[in-house]
Amino acid sequence: MVKIGIEAHIQLLNCSSKVFCSCPTTGDENPNTRTCPTCLGLPGAKPVLNKKAFEQAVQTAIALDCKIPKETFFSRKNYFFPDLPKSYQITQYEIPIGTNGKLENIKIKRVHLEEDPGALIHKGSITLIDYNRSGIPLIEIVTEPDFKSPNEVRLFLRKLITILEYLDIYERKSEAAMKADANISATGEKVEIKNITGLKEIERALDYEAARQEKEPAQQQETRGWDSEKGITFLQRTKEEESDYGYIFDGDLTKIEISQSLIKKIKLEIPELSLDKVERFKKAYKLEKEDAETLAADKLLAELFEEVAKEIDPILAAHWLRRDLMKVLHYNKKELKEVKIDAQHIKEILSLLQQNKINDATAKELLIKLIESPFSPKEHIEKENLAMITSESEIENMCREVIKNNKGVVDSYKSGKQEAMNFLVGQVMRLSKGKANPKETQKILKKLI
Ligand SMILES: [Zn+2]
Numbered sequence: 001m002v003k004i005g006i007e008a009h010i011q012l013l014n015c016s017s018k019v020f021c022s023c024p025t026t027g028d029e030n031p032n033t034r035t036c037p038t039c040l041g042l043p044g045a046k047p048v049l050n051k052k053a054f055e056q057a058v059q060t061a062i063a064l065d066c067k068i069p070k071e072t073f074f075s076r077k078n079y080f081f082p083d084l085p086k087s088y089q090i091t092q093y094e095i096p097i098g099t100n101g102k103l104e105n106i107k108i109k110r111v112h113l114e115e116d117p118g119a120l121i122h123k124g125s126i127t128l129i130d131y132n133r134s135g136i137p138l139i140e141i142v143t144e145p146d147f148k149s150p151n152e153v154r155l156f157l158r159k160l161i162t163i164l165e166y167l168d169i170y171e172r173k174s175e176a177a178m179k180a181d182a183n184i185s186a187t188g189e190k191v192e193i194k195n196i197t198g199l200k201e202i203e204r205a206l207d208y209e210a211a212r213q214e215k216e217p218a219q220q221q222e223t224r225g226w227d228s229e230k231g232i233t234f235l236q237r238t239k240e241e242e243s244d245y246g247y248i249f250d251g252d253l254t255k256i257e258i259s260q261s262l263i264k265k266i267k268l269e270i271p272e273l274s275l276d277k278v279e280r281f282k283k284a285y286k287l288e289k290e291d292a293e294t295l296a297a298d299k300l301l302a303e304l305f306e307e308v309a310k311e312i313d314p315i316l317a318a319h320w321l322r323r324d325l326m327k328v329l330h331y332n333k334k335e336l337k338e339v340k341i342d343a344q345h346i347k348e349i350l351s352l353l354q355q356n357k358i359n360d361a362t363a364k365e366l367l368i369k370l371i372e373s374p375f376s377p378k379e380h381i382e383k384e385n386l387a388m389i390t391s392e393s394e395i396e397n398m399c400r401e402v403i404k405n406n407k408g409v410v411d412s413y414k415s416g417k418q419e420a421m422n423f424l425v426g427q428v429m430r431l432s433k434g435k436a437n438p439k440e441t442q443k444i445l446k447k448l449i
Helices: 051-063 150-166 199-215 260-269 274-285 289-296 299-308 314-331 343-354 360-372 377-383 392-405 407-414 419-431 438-448
Strands: 003-011 075-078 088-091 098-103 106-115 119-123 126-130 137-143 178-185 191-197 222-227 232-238
Touching: 003 150, 051 098, 051 106, 051 137, 051 150, 051 260, 088 106, 098 150, 150 178, 150 199, 150 274, 150 299, 178 199, 191 199, 191 232, 199 222, 199 232, 274 289, 274 299, 274 314, 289 299, 289 314, 299 314, 299 343, 314 343, 314 360, 343 360, 343 377, 360 377, 392 407, 392 419, 392 438, 407 419, 419 438
Parallel strands: 191 222
Antiparallel strands: 003 137, 003 178, 075 088, 098 106, 106 137, 119 126, 178 191, 222 232
16 A cells, blocks of 8 residues: 655745745846855854744644644755755754644644755856855655655645635735655555655656556665656665754854734734635635535635625625636636636626626627726626627517528427527527627517417
């Protein structure tokens, strides 16, 4: 049986400055422009803990149901690598910010805060180093080996991302901001795959590795890399133990007390998270589980839904938002936050639809237009004269005309040919330039024939 555990690394890019200095986390992308003696690791430079990053890590640990210690501290993980000029990474080892948590059925072993090292850029035979990344706050979330399939890992990471988005510490768009190491054992010893970027790649790498281990079980613990172009993992080294790194207490950073009042304050700042939202949507709006889950999986979409549902039938609103709006966005390769569609637009479209003033096709066209630029759907329908014909006598007149001009088709309908009716409805639709209601039209035609 396959057993998989995950170490997810999340960059806190919404935190404006780095974890141990005041350099910005985002901005100028030219290499080595966002650096100072501290994040360059120069001798004598003193790190100072960024309170905001620390609180975001505590918030993550609380949201994942972790136990929070009364105090914690940072340690130096010693290793030599060019992306880390001071020869150690400041991280947490002995007492992490959170332990023994869970997310649904998956146990969370630990949550801790650390600094990202610099980035190595390989160009032909030379290697360049960019220290802009050095010191960006990273949260590491380690699970127990509770996953039984690569797909389960992907679903878990998606839920984790949703939680982090609700906490406002992660943005889905920056896929590179989610890296993971995964350990997997199929039949033999445990194998660790290092540094996989993005959910899809994590699942692919694990699928490959599970199949590989079925064929040749690992004889000893080893660390492998992932080559996403070739779609294979490759041996890097046989596994070192965590204790091989020689962790020592970082005396530059004092111990940090995590008081009950701080925990209380942070708890109050945690918004309703996606899992709770699903339950509330099911109860309050009578949504199906799947609709509730899809809406709650995207914070912005969930907020949009609640705003629309104040005036529109929630079930209708849920269907249009999760099916039609998402489809249009997806087709245009856009995210909800990138377009200027707001609740007012959706309310206008759906209330026109509810009042039978427009049909589904027109509503969809309006959505497509709104992706490009915002306008009032209600005014647009009036101005362009796109509203459906609601006057029954007007439709009846058209039906009479169609019947008069298509005697042969009417006769074949009378002799039992059902398809003939579709043709007649089609003719009325054409005459009305698509503004007649097909159901109404059929009813009237049947009455007249
Ligand atoms: Zn700096």
